[in-house]
Amino acid sequence: MSTSEIPNLKSLLSSRRGGGFQSRRGRGHNNPGASTENIEAVKDSVVQSTDHDAATSRLSCVELGYLDDPFAAAFVTPGEPMSRRLPLLNRGTYVRTTAIDHLIEKFLSTSPSSPKQIISLGAGTDTRFFRILSRHGASINLVYHEFDFPAITSSKVGAIERSPTLSSLLTTTTNPTNAIRLEISDDKTRLTSERYNIHPIDLRSLVDTNTPTTFPNLSKTTPTILLSECCLTYLPSATATSILHTLVTTILPPPTPCSLILYEPINPHDAFGRTMISNLASRNIYLPTLTTYPTISSQRRRLKDAGFEGGQRAADTGFIWKEWVGEREKERVGALEMLDEFEELELLLGHYCVVWGWRDGGPDGAFTRAWEGIEEQVGDGA
Amino acid sequence: MSSGGSDLDKAIQQLRACRPIPENQVRELCYKARELLIEEGNVVGVDAPVTICGDIHGQFHDLMELFRVGGDVPDTNYLFMGDFVDRGFYSLESFLLLLCLKVRYPDRITLIRGNHESRQITTVYGFYDECLRKYGSANVWRYCCEVFDYLALGALVTGTATNLEPSEAPFADPSSQASMPGLDQDIEIETLNSNGEIMFRFARNGEVSQPSQAASAPSSSPLVDTPSRTGPSGTGATSSSNGSRGNDGGAVLCVHGGLSPLIDTIDKIRLLDRKQEVPHEGAMCDLLWSDPDEIDGWGLSPRGAGFLFGADIVKCFNHKNDLSLIARAHQLVMEGFKEMFDSTIVTVWSAPNYCYRCGNVAAILELGEDGSNAGFVRRANGDAGRKQNSVLMERGERGREGPGRRYRVFEAAPQDSRGMPAKKPVADYFL
Numbered sequence: 001m002s003t004s005e006i007p008n009l010k011s012l013l014s015s016r017r018g019g020g021f022q023s024r025r026g027r028g029h030n031n032p033g034a035s036t037e038n039i040e041a042v043k044d045s046v047v048q049s050t051d052h053d054a055a056t057s058r059l060s061c062v063e064l065g066y067l068d069d070p071f072a073a074a075f076v077t078p079g080e081p082m083s084r085r086l087p088l089l090n091r092g093t094y095v096r097t098t099a100i101d102h103l104i105e106k107f108l109s110t111s112p113s114s115p116k117q118i119i120s121l122g123a124g125t126d127t128r129f130f131r132i133l134s135r136h137g138a139s140i141n142l143v144y145h146e147f148d149f150p151a152i153t154s155s156k157v158g159a160i161e162r163s164p165t166l167s168s169l170l171t172t173t174t175n176p177t178n179a180i181r182l183e184i185s186d187d188k189t190r191l192t193s194e195r196y197n198i199h200p201i202d203l204r205s206l207v208d209t210n211t212p213t214t215f216p217n218l219s220k221t222t223p224t225i226l227l228s229e230c231c232l233t234y235l236p237s238a239t240a241t242s243i244l245h246t247l248v249t250t251i252l253p254p255p256t257p258c259s260l261i262l263y264e265p266i267n268p269h270d271a272f273g274r275t276m277i278s279n280l281a282s283r284n285i286y287l288p289t290l291t292t293y294p295t296i297s298s299q300r301r302r303l304k305d306a307g308f309e310g311g312q313r314a315a316d317t318g319f320i321w322k323e324w325v326g327e328r329e330k331e332r333v334g335a336l337e338m339l340d341e342f343e344e345l346e347l348l349l350g351h352y353c354v355v356w357g358w359r360d361g362g363p364d365g366a367f368t369r370a371w372e373g374i375e376e377q378v379g380d381g382a
Numbered sequence: 383m384s385s386g387g388s389d390l391d392k393a394i395q396q397l398r399a400c401r402p403i404p405e406n407q408v409r410e411l412c413y414k415a416r417e418l419l420i421e422e423g424n425v426v427g428v429d430a431p432v433t434i435c436g437d438i439h440g441q442f443h444d445l446m447e448l449f450r451v452g453g454d455v456p457d458t459n460y461l462f463m464g465d466f467v468d469r470g471f472y473s474l475e476s477f478l479l480l481l482c483l484k485v486r487y488p489d490r491i492t493l494i495r496g497n498h499e500s501r502q503i504t505t506v507y508g509f510y511d512e513c514l515r516k517y518g519s520a521n522v523w524r525y526c527c528e529v530f531d532y533l534a535l536g537a538l539v540t541g542t543a544t545n546l547e548p549s550e551a552p553f554a555d556p557s558s559q560a561s562m563p564g565l566d567q568d569i570e571i572e573t574l575n576s577n578g579e580i581m582f583r584f585a586r587n588g589e590v591s592q593p594s595q596a597a598s599a600p601s602s603s604p605l606v607d608t609p610s611r612t613g614p615s616g617t618g619a620t621s622s623s624n625g626s627r628g629n630d631g632g633a634v635l636c637v638h639g640g641l642s643p644l645i646d647t648i649d650k651i652r653l654l655d656r657k658q659e660v661p662h663e664g665a666m667c668d669l670l671w672s673d674p675d676e677i678d679g680w681g682l683s684p685r686g687a688g689f690l691f692g693a694d695i696v697k698c699f700n701h702k703n704d705l706s707l708i709a710r711a712h713q714l715v716m717e718g719f720k721e722m723f724d725s726t727i728v729t730v731w732s733a734p735n736y737c738y739r740c741g742n743v744a745a746i747l748e749l750g751e752d753g754s755n756a757g758f759v760r761r762a763n764g765d766a767g768r769k770q771n772s773v774l775m776e777r778g779e780r781g782r783e784g785p786g787r788r789y790r791v792f793e794a795a796p797q798d799s800r801g802m803p804a805k806k807p808v809a810d811y812f813l
Contacts, residue, residue, distance in 0.1 A: 050813035057812070087506070092812055230813055265811070271716060271741030279739060279810055338686055340503065341469075343714035344740055352812055 046284045047234045048152055051124030054230070057093045058127070060085040065336050066094040070134070074163040075125035075156070087339040092348055094333060095317045095325070096263055099354045100229065101128075102324060103261055103371065107225060108132070108142065110370040117224040119145045119247070121203060122231030124152055125159070129196055133169060143195055145218055150189040150200035157188045157198060170196065192216045204235070207242040209250070223257040223366045233264045234285070237292035244306045248359070259358035259367045260308055266316065266353045268294050273351060295380045296353050303357030310368055312357035313376035318349035323375050390486050397479040400442050400472060402516050408478065412525040414485050419532035424656050425635075425648055426492050426534045430542040430785070431751040432459045434636060436711030436730035436744075437496065438480075440470025440508070443795035444734050444744065445479070451576050451792045452746050455483045456490040461537055463711040463730065464496020464638035464670070467526075468507035469737050474516055477509075477526060495533035496638040496711065497670040497687070500660040531657050535637065535669050538648065542631035542706075543750040545586060546572055546786035554579035569786060576792035586783075630752050631785025632706025639712045640727075641691050641699055642668030643680050648703050662687065673713055674727050693723035700726050706784040709747060718745025718791045725784055735794035739810055748788040 055075045062072045064084075085093070108116060120126060123146035132142065146153070160166045161184070170182060170193060182193040189200035197217050226247055232240040244260070252258045267273045268290045280287065293299045296314035303312040315323070325333070339345065356374075358367035393403045393411065403411075433452050438445050452458055466480055467473035483491050497503060504510045504523070513523035545568040553559045554575050563569065563585035571584040635648065644665040645651055654666050661667045671688025674696060675681060681690035696708060708727040714736050721728045734744035 053813045089812075096812060272739070273741070275735060275739055275741035276811060285813070334684075334686060338503070338506065340497065340507065340685060341737075342685055344737065347714075347740055348811075 043284065043286070044149065045151075048149055050230070050234075050285065051122075051148075051152060055125040057085055057089060058097070061090050061093045061097070064090060066090050066333060067097055069127055069131055071127040071130040071163075071166065074166055075127065075159050086341065087337040088341040088345040088348060090337065091321075091333070091339065091345060092317065092352070095321045095349065096229070096352065096354075099317065099320045099324060100227070100261060100263060101131075103354070103356055103374070104128070104132070104225065104227075106370040106374065107259075107366065108136065108140065110366050113141055114366070115219070115222045116142045116366075117145070117219055117222040118142065118227060119147065119218070119224060120227045120229075121147050121243075122228065122234075123148050123198075125156055126229070130166065130169060133195070138172075140195075143197070143217060143219065143222070145197045145199060145215065147199050147201050147203060149202055150187075153191075153198050153200040154187065154189045157184055157191050160191070161188075203231075203243050204239055206246040206251075207239055209246065215251075218251070220251065220253060221256050224252055224259070226252075226258060226260045228260070229263040230265075232262070233287045233289045236288045240289055241306070248307050254307075254359070255361040257358070257360050257365050257367060258308075259310075259356065260303060260306065262299065262303075262353075262355040264293070264299070264353060264355070265290050265351055266293070266295060266299070267351050272347045276351065296355065296377060297380050299353060299355040300357070303355060306357075308357030308359050310358040310360040310365065311371070312355070313371070313374065314353055314355040315375070315377040316350050316353045318346055319377040320354060321349060390482060394479065394482045394486060397475055397482060398446075400475050402474055403478060405517055405519075405522055408522050409525050411478065411481060411485060412529045415481050415529050416532050418485060418488055419529070419534070420657075422534050424535045424652050424654055426494070426537040428459075428461055428492050428537050428539045428636075429751070430539055430631075430749045432461050432492075432539055432749055434539075434634075434709050434730055434747040434749065435460060435462045436732040436746075437465035437714075437736075438462065438470075438476055439465055439498070439733045439736065440467055440473030440476050440512070441733050441736075441738075441794075442470070442472030442476045442479075444732075445476050447576070447734070447792055447795040448732055448744070448746060451578075451790050452748070456487040459490050461492040461539070461636055462494070463537075463636055463709070464494050464533070465498045465711060466493070466496070467509040468498040468504055470508075470733070471512075473504075473509040473512050474522070474526075481529065492537050493533055494537055494636065494638060495530060495535055495656075495660075495670060497660060499530035499533060501527050501530075502659070527659075531659065533656075535654065535656050535666060536648075536651055537636040539634040539636060539709075539749060541752050542634060542785035543752040544631045544783055544786055545569055546750055546788055548572065548583070549574060549578070549580060549788070551578050551580050554581050570784070571786070572788045574788065574790045576790070578790075581791070586786075631749070632783065633704060634707045634709055634749065634785060635703070635705050636709045637669050638710060639668065639670045639688055640672035640674055640708070640710050641689075641695060642672060643689060644668065646699065646702060671712075674710075674722055674729075693726070696723050696726045714740060714742060716740070716742040718743045719747065719789050728787070734792060738794075743791050743793050745789045745791045748790065749785050750788070 055072070058067070058069065059072045059076050061067045062069045104118070120128065126146070129144040129146070132140065132144070136142075148156075160170065184191050191198040194217070197215070199215050226244075232243065235243070248254075248258055265276065265287060268277055277287070277290070293302050296316060299314050300312040321330075356371065358365070358371070360367050393407055396403055435448065435452075449455070452460070462480060466477040470476070480491070480493060484493055498507060498509070504527070509526075510520065510523050513526070514520055516522075548565050548569050549572055551574065553562070554577075562580070562583040568586035569583055570586040571582070573581045573583075575581050642665045645668070650665070651669065656666060660670055668688045671683065671685060673683060673685075673688070673690055675690040675692060677690055677692040678694055679692055680695065681692075683690050700706070700708065707725070709730055710727065711730055711732070713729050713731070715729050715731045718732075718734075719728060719730050728747065730745055730747050731742070732744045732746055734742060736742055
């Protein structure tokens with residue numbers, strides 16, 4: 001992306017601040033940035049719609065037995081025609097979800113009683129918090145935060161309210177001591193509780209260091225995982241870098257141990273990658289960081305540069321399927337559907353990666369211990 | 383609709399425009415096709431010259447591009463190795479057009495069965511839904527599936543020429559011409575782009591010309607598995623000490639997937655009862671599902687059907703059946719074709735930018751006719767030349783001298799001619 005294509009964030013942000021997402025819909029009269037803003041609003045809504053895609057893919061996986069997630073159905077509109085995904089997409093969703101689960105489980109099970117925090121960027125309708133909760137129960141010492149556009153958080157909070165399972169989980173398990181009152185804002189975009197918090201925020205506002213960077217119930221000192229599952233990749237690289245910088249310096253100031261888990265596409269320069277970029281562009285979806293960090297080596301460097309000095313590891317999802325998934329589980333998953341798209345699956349899995357890096361403040365840190373044995377891919381895996 | 387009649391020509395015309403024909407016409411077409419196919423053996427005999435094509439997968443506009451690049455029916459003889467349907471948006475139009483052409487020109491086009499020509503697979507991978515969408519009922523799908531059951535399982539191409547008649551065409555990259563073998567040499571392989579320009583040319587005597595930079599897939603050569611070609615004369619595929627001299631390229635077995643541990647001779651394929659849904663296991667299943675792989679002997683297939691088979695299996699099978707080459711499809715190869723195991727087996731893939739996503743190029747394989755020995759058609763899988771070859775086999779090298787092979791590589795039809803549905807039916811990527 002050339003510099004001229006990068007939208008002027010400053011002007012966008014100044015007109016946006018305080019107004020929230022809704023106000024952007026209104027045509028700003030004498031606003032010189034209006035046309036850019038409208039284009040951006042279209043792009044934003046496209047990016048937001050990618051969450052619906054992810055939610056449907058997740059549900060497809062659950063219904064076929066790939067994933068055990070009783071909460072997935074709550075976030076897909078009831079009565080919506082169920083679109084069953086192709087076997088290779090189900091396989092990919094399975095690998096992506098279980099890989100991140102694995103990293104998070106290792107973290108949660110390291111000194112289980114000590115406090116931990118997870119911040120999920122662009123979480124959308126992700127059900128991970130509820131899955132963790134049902135696995136670990138109320139005793140878990142974890143505070144979970146989700147950041148996303150208000151348009152997304154409001155539909156999520158609405159879905160949680162509508163679902164008896166989720167609301168009862170919230171009132172019982174997530175607020176065991178009632179130390180913090182479970183609260184939902186009037187516009188339904190914000191949810192706060194002892195364990196689980198949904199924050200309506202356009203991540204780009206974090207670029208501006210003048211934005212207040214305190215969030216309800218967010219600890220500045222607890223060891224924290226930052227999670228970006230196909231989120232930062234939709235932003236211009238400079239913006240993504242600034243957001244990360246704010247997160248690891250202001251919101252989680254050193255020496256707070258923190259880590260980043262990324263799930264992003266890679267390898268844009270081969271035939272499959274070029275086709276991916278042009279196909280997504282025809283749907284108005286752009287992945288600016290993909291060309292900035294085209295390989296898993298460049299992703300490792302990116303994490304190091306972002307301050308995750310403790311370690312930077314990466315593997316593409318093809319490697320993860322081969323090396324992380326046990327033989328038994330492979331057999332189980334392999335038996336769920338007949339998969340004929342084998343070469344295509346390898347191509348697809350080779351174009352997504354999981355990257356994880358951390359800042360621990362020492363060799364005894366939580367992340368070093370949690371992730372020491374996890375196998376990564378050597379070099380670029382080519 | 384009578385065979386050769388104007389109704390059939392009208393149907394062909396309509397399908398060429400990518401417009402489905404009415405249900406009653408489909409019924410009649412399928413009935414005629416079955417009458418024709420029932421007369422074919424499990425292994426159809428095909429005379430060179432012939433153009434061998436791999437998977438199509440409902441990519442109708444790319445099938446039109448294939449005919450543009452390879453020549454139209456009936457001017458060119460075609461052999462399609464299955465997987466006409468599923469995945470692409472126009473399985474129906476693609477399959478019905480090929481079927482119409484088969485009924486109209488039965489001696490000019492051969493269709494063999496792929497693993498997607500099955501009731502079970504088409505319900506998962508799109509053809510069933512497409513028929514339902516386009517006709518409002520599953521009748522057409524049912525008619526087509528009945529035809530699938532009658533498709534042959536393989537084809538045996540005979541009368542091929544060992545050496546190619548060099549194309550009189552410009553080089554894609556004129557500067558590469560100097561490094562290519564001259565016309566005084568016997569040409570074993572030529573690769574042409576979709577404009578008919580020469581990309582590479584390989585001589586039979588072992589001289590290799592390096593792929594030109596103009597190749598559309600520079601990342602890796604599809605000929606990577608033929609290292610012996612680079613060796614001194616007589617050490618590999620280049621042997622000309624073969625007993626059956628002349629210009630006979632030997633028989634070529636065409637099958638969608640590959641070999642089966644239950645099949646050691648082509649005659650055993652002929653004995654199968656093929657007129658049924660593709661079974662989950664057994665010889666017929668293996669022929670449609672198996673893949674060659676860099677292993678010794680047989681291995682389990684990750685696809686859950688068929689097997690993996692190594693170079694030793696192919697060389698032994700080819701020797702025993704007096705084959706010079708196995709041509710198969712079934713696996714996406716980014717460069718459109720891939721020769722393996724000292725050129726004893728080749729994968730041909732004819733769906734460019736597969737699923738509108740993979741970014742691959744496609745290829746078709748032309749085998750020329752042995753003109754040097756007019757009138758003599760050598761016996762299929764007979765034993766001519768076997769004795770000499772057994773020496774080569776023991777040295778772990780290739781048996782028969784293979785046919786001259788001309789690969790035409792082509793890309794997906796231009797986007798604007800493709801008429802893709804505005805609304806994409808599936809999520810293509812992880813978002």
